Amino acid sequence: MPLNLTPLTDLRTRILTATADEATESILAPAVDRCPKATGALAASGKVVTDADALIVYVSFGANDDSGTNGAPTNAYAVRIEEDMELRHTNGQAGFLKSSVDEAQPGFAERVAGRVKR
Secondary structure (H helix, E strand, C coil), X not given: CCCCCHHHHHHHHHHHHHHHHHHHHHHHHHHHHHCCCCCCHHHHCCEEEEECCCCEEEEECCCCCCCCHHHCCHHHCHHHHHHXXXXXXXXXXXXXXXXXXXXXXXXXXXXXXXXXXX
């Protein structure tokens, strides 16, 4: 008799959804607020990505499109804007994503578990 793995598949889906929801609320939203906004294109490119096969959820900024300054792709400068602490921004800050991740880290797993239990 074959095993019914549907409950495990359902749990996996609930965990991924809960993780993506928590990442959106506790990482993406603050990172967008802190992101430098010369044009707003980099902040608008922020997203939560779920790879169900690899069981990965991550927050990403930058896109390979023409939405950046002078039509440049935002992924061309996303890393520099995030990591170069020497750059000065009139609004926003370098390290916008890292600081959001650092603040969300304590209790993240517990908040995801709480979402799964609902």
